[in-house]
Structure formats: structure tokens, C-alpha cells
Amino acid sequence: MADKDLTTKLTDLLRALQSSTPGVLGASIVSNDGFAIASELPQNVEERRVAAMAAAMLALGEQTTSEFEHGRLARVFIEGDNGYTIIMSAGSEAVLSAVARKDAKLGLVFLQMERVAEAIRQIMG
Numbered sequence: 001m002a003d004k005d006l007t008t009k010l011t012d013l014l015r016a017l018q019s020s021t022p023g024v025l026g027a028s029i030v031s032n033d034g035f036a037i038a039s040e041l042p043q044n045v046e047e048r049r050v051a052a053m054a055a056a057m058l059a060l061g062e063q064t065t066s067e068f069e070h071g072r073l074a075r076v077f078i079e080g081d082n083g084y085t086i087i088m089s090a091g092s093e094a095v096l097s098a099v100a101r102k103d104a105k106l107g108l109v110f111l112q113m114e115r116v117a118e119a120i121r122q123i124m125g
Contacts (some may be wrong), residue, residue: 009123010038013116021112023104025083029120030054030095037094047098054087054097061087075110089115091121 014027018040028039028047034055036047061076078085083101090096090109095115100109 001067003100006123007038010120013119013123014040016060017098017112017116021100021104021109022028023101024101024109024112025101027096027098027116028054029090030097032059032093032095041099050097054095058087058089058095064091084109086110088117090117091124093124094120096120 010029014029017027018024024060026039026041026045028041028050029037030039030051031037032055034052036051037091039047040049041047041050057076057078058073063074065073075086075088075091078087081102083099083105084095085099085106087095087097096113098109100106
């Protein structure tokens with residue numbers, strides 16, 4: 001029952017991120033080892049693959065910032081022709097990722113993601 005409560009709380013956070021941030025098409029919370037914890041992704045997205053990729057990208061970003069002595073990683077930002085993928089740490093056990101349209105206001109997306117990441121840290125301890 002406790003796991004269901006956790007998943008429900010995290011899913012509610014993802015829904016709030018989508019509803020409060022124009023242009024965000026979906027979001028997910030994954031474990032650092034690449035397993036989905038909660039997600040609200042578009043139907044055509046394969047959750048397992050996205051979870052594994054998000055965790056791997058965050059780990060590579062952290063290694064890269066460390067190697068170049070850039071300090072703490074803020075986020076991994078991927079830009080494509082039609083939109084963005086943003087990945088950030090959400091505590092020692094979780095990764096937050098979001099998919100946004102090309103017309104999304106990135107400052108707002110980053111701000112809202114930081115707020116959700118902090119809420120995830122609080123919920124997951």
C-alpha cells in the first residue's frame with residue numbers, strides 16, 4: 001500500500017508539472033539505475049527505454065561536469081528540431097525528465113522542474 005501511495009503522489013506531481021507549464025508534453029521520474037517510478041508520458045513513448053536513457057544521460061552529464069570541473073550538474077538539455085528533453089537529478093534516488101514542445105518557455109520549464117525535483121526529494125526522503 002505504501003508503494004501505491006508513493007506512486008500516486010509522484011504521479012500527481014507530474015500531472016501538476018504538465019498542467020502548470022505550457023508546452024510540457026510529458027514527464028517521468030525514474031530511479032538512478034534506470035527503472036520507471038512514475039510517468040505521464042505521451043502514449044507513443046516506450047516508458048522503459050526512456051527511463052533507462054534518462055538515467056544514463058544524467059550519469060554521463062554528472063561525469064562530464066566533474067571531468068571538466070564545472071561544479072554540480074544543473075540539468076542535461078537535449079534540443080531537437082521539434083522539441084526538448086530536459087533531465088535533472090531529483091535527489092539521491094531519482095531522476096526527473098520532461099519532454100517539451102519547441103515553443104515551450106524554457107525558463108518556466110526549468111523553474112517548474114526544479115520545484116518538482118525538490119518536492120520529489122521531500123517525498124522520497
